[in-house]
Amino acid sequence: MTATAPSDHLRDDPPRGAGQAADAAGLAGFGYRQELHRSMGRYASFAAGFSFISVLTTVFQFFAFGYSFGGPRFFWTWPAVLIGQLAVAACFAELAARYPISGAVYQWSTRLSNAVFGWYAGWIMVLGQIVVVAAAALALQVVLPPVWSGFQLVGTDTSPLSSDGAANAAVLGIALLVLTTAVNLLDNRVMSLVNRVGVTAEIVGAVLIVVLLFAHADRGASVTVHGGGAGGGASALFVGAFAAAYVMIGFDSAGEMSEETRQPRRVAPRTILTALTAAGVLASLLVLAALLAAPSLTDGRLGTDGLSYVLTSRLGSGLGRALLCDVALAVAVATLAIQTSATRMLFSMARDRALPFSGPLARVSPRTGQPPAPALVVGGLAAALLLLSFASPDAWLSIGTTCIVMLYLAYAMVTGPQLLRRLRGRLPAGTDESGAPLFSLGRWGVPVNVLALLYGLTMAVNLAWPRAAVYDPSGGHWYFQWFSPLFLLGTLAIGAAWRLRNAPQAAESGAEAGTGAGTGATVAGAVAGGGFGEG
Template sequence: MTNPEPSAASDAADLAKFGYKEALERRTGRFASFAVAFAFVSIATGIFTTYGSVLNSSGPMGIWTWPIATIGQLAVAFVLGALAARIPVTGYHYQWMSRLANPILGWILGWISFTFLAIVVCAVDYTIASTIFPVLLHYEGTPTIAWLVTGAVLLLQALLVGFSTPWAERVNNTFVSLELIGMVSLTVLLLVVAAVRGEMDFSNLFSKGAIPAEGYWDFGDLTTAGPWMLGFLLGAFTIVGFESAANLAEETNDPERVVPRAMWQAVLASGVLGFLFILAVTLAAGDPIALAESGTPIADVIEKTLGSAVATLLLVMVVLAIFACGLVIMITGVRLTWAMSRDKRFPGWQQWSQISPKFHTPLKATVLYVVLAELILAIFSQSETALFTLFGAATLLPAVMYASTVVLYLIKRKSLPVSDKFNLGAWEIPVLAVAVVWLVFELSLFRDSSFKEAWAYVIVMVVIGACYLGYLLATRGKSGLTMPGMGSIDAELEAEAAKD
C-alpha cells in the first residue's frame, strides 16, 4: 500500500515551522522535481561541451574519471538530500547553512550560490551560440554574434520563468524527456552501427591520444594538475546542480520525500547514461588525435557513424537540452534571490521579495537576475577565452558550495532531527567519507593555473558580497540577521540532544 500524497495544508503547516507562510503555488510533482535536477545536470550539455577538452588534456583515457566523479557526486547528493529532507525551504544552501551554522555563514554561502547561478546560466547558454548554432545553421561565428544570440536565449528563458511557472515546467519536462530518449537512442545506435561496420576500436578506451606517456598519471605540482587528473573536470562540470530540486521545495508536493529522491536519482541516471554514451562515442571515434582538433568532436563522431541527418538531430537535441538546463538554472537563481530577499538579506530586497499577484512568480527577482546575467555576458562578450573562463568559474563555485555544506552536515549530523522520509541510516559514515574525500580531491584540481581568470571572477564577486555583508552587520548587528522561525529548529535540536 502506498502512502497518500500529503495535503497542501500539511505542506503549509510544515513550512510554517520555519517561520514562513505559503507564497508560491505547489505544483511540482515527482517527475517535475526529477526533471529539474536532471535538466540542471544535463549530460548532453556537459558532454558535448567538454568532451573535446578532455581529449586535449587527458586523451581518451580521461573518460575513466567519469565513474569516479559520479560516485563522488552521488555521495554528495545523498548528504544534501538528507539536509533537504530536514529543511524543505526555498533557498537551499543559504537556508541550510543559516539555520544549522549561523546566518552570517549562511549569507556568505547564499551569495556564493548566487554568483554561481548568475554565471553558469551564461556559460551554458553561450554554448548554443558559440559552438552549436554555427555548425547547425552553417555560418561563421563571431564573439558579437555569440553575444547577441546568447542574450536572446537568456531573455526567452526569463519570459518563461517570470510569466508562468507551469509553462516553464512543461517545457522543461518535455525537453528532459526528449533528452533521455535521445541519449539512450544515440548510445544504442552508435554501439550497434559501429559494431556491424567493424568500426569499434577498443584500443581507444585506453589511449592517451597525443598526451605524452611520461608524467601522465602525476598528481601535478602547486600550480598544475596532471594530465589524467584534468579529466575529472568532465564529470565535475557536468554532474552539478542536482540540488536545484531543493530550491523549489516550497513549490513541491511532499518535498521532504520527493526532493531528496529526485536529487540522487538524477545523479545516478546522469552518471550511468552519460558514461555509456561516452564509451560509445570513444569506441567509434576513429583517430582520437585527429578528433581532438575538432571544435565539435561529438557531432563529428555521430555524423561519421550515423550520417549527417542523425548528426543534425543530435545538434537539435543538444540545443533543447541546453535551453532546458539554462531555464532550470534561471528558475533556481530567481528562487534563491527571492528567498534571500524575503529574509531582507539581498541588496534591494524590498523589490525582489515580491510575488506577482497576476503570475504568481517572483517577477521582479526574475528581471534582476536576467539583467545581471546579461551584464556578465557583456563583460565576457569579446573575450576569445570567454567560454573557458565561464565554465571554469561554473565548475569551481559548486565545489566550494558542496564542500561547505558537507562539512556543515559532518559537524551537525548528530544533533539533526531524524527524518522519517529520507535519512542515510547506517550508510551515513561511509557516504560522508566518500563525499569528503571526493570534494577535497576535486578542490585540489583548481590550483591549476588555467583557472586563474575563474578565481579572479570568484574573488571579485566575494569582495562585492563582503561589502554588502559588512553593511548589513553595521546597520543591523548580528541579532538583526536571525532567521525567521529559528526557534523551531533549535527546539528540535535541543529535544534530540535531551534524549541522548
C-alpha cells in the same frame, strides 16, 4: 532536537487540497508563508535536477576540452566524478527531507552552522549559479552552427576557441537568455511544463545517440585504458576531469524547488539521487560511445569539434543535424532550469532581508507564483558576463570553470558543517508525508559525509588552480588564468562590505517583520536558539 512538521504524518496519497494545505503548514513551521505555487509532482522535481545537469548540453560543450587534455583515458574521470558527487547528493538528500525550503544550500548551511556562515554559502552559491546560467547559454555555439551555417552570425569560424566563435556564442547566448527570462516570468506551471517536455526529449535523444553510436563503433572499450589519441598522464586527467565536474552539478535543484513540490520531504530526496544517477550514467555512456565510434582518435577533430563532429560524420548530416536540434533544445531547457534555480536562491535570501534590494527581490506575483525581479536580475547579470566572450575566446572556459568552483565551495559549506553536526550526535529524525522515516544514511553517514567533503574541496582546488596552459594558452590575458580565484575573492569582498554596512539593520528589520509576507521567522532567528533544530 527532533521536531516533526505538521505534514509529517499525512497518509500516503492525500487529496491534493489537503496535501497542499499540509505542505503549506509544514513550511509555516519554518516561519515562511506559502507564496510560490505548489504544483510540481515527482517527475517535475526529477526534471528540475536533471535539466540543471543536462547531459546533452554539458557533454557536447566540454567533450572537446576534456579529450584534448586527457585523450581516451579521460572517460574514467566520469565514473570517478559520479562517485564523488553521489556522496554529496546523498548528504543533500538527508537535508532535503528535513528542510524542504527554497534556497536549499543557503538554508541548509545556515541551520547546520550559523546565520553568518550560511549567508556566505548562499552568497557564493547564488553568484555561482548566475555564472552557470551564462556558461550554459554559451553551449548553443557548439550545436547550432553545425545544424545551419546561418546561425553563425559573427564571422566564419564556428569553434568556440576562436574569436569569431566566442563572439557568436555570446550573441546566441544573450538571445537565449531573453527567451528563458520571459518563460521565468510566466506562470510556474508553464515553466514546469516546458522543463518536463524538454527533459523527456533530452533523455530520448541521449539514449538514441548512445545506441546509434555504439552501433557504429569501430574499436573496443580497451582504448580507454591503452589510449590511442591525445592526452598525457595524471595531471592531464585532472584537467580532463573538468568536463565531468561541470556536467554533474545542479542536482540540488530538486531541493531548491521544494516549496513548489507536493510532498517534498518524500519526493525531493529521491529525485536528487535519481537525477544525478541517471545523468551520470547516461553521460558516461555517451562519452564512451563517442570514443568507440569516432572516425579517428588522432586527427585532432575530437579535441576541436567534439561530439558534433562524431554525430555528423557517423550518422550522416541529416540524422546528425536532427539530433543536434534535440541537443539545442536541451541547452535551452538547461539554461531555463538553472536560471529558475538561481531565482529561487535569490528569493529565499531576499525574504530573509539578506540581500541588497531585498524588498523587490522577495516579491512574488500572486498571479504567476513566480518572483519576477530575481528572474530579471539573473538574466541581466548572466548576459553581462557573456560580453566577456567578445574580449577573448579564453573567456568561455574561465566562465565555465569559475561557476563549478563556486558551486563546489558552496556544497562544501554544507557538507562540512553537516559532518561536524553528525560527529556531535545525529541528524534529527522524523517521518515524511507518507509516515515513513525520513531519508537517512544511517551508519554510512560519517564515511559518506567525509568522502563528500574531501572530494568537493579537492575538486574545487583542482578547478581553480591557475594553469596558464588551460586558462591562457595564447598568452596576454593573465586575468583569465586567475579568473576563478579573483572572482571568488571579489565575491567575498563585496559580500563582506555589504554585510558590514547593512546586516545589522537587515537582521533588526527581519526580526521586526513578525509574520510578514514570508518572513515569519528569519533564518538567523530560526538558528539562534537551536542551531540545527527545526522551526
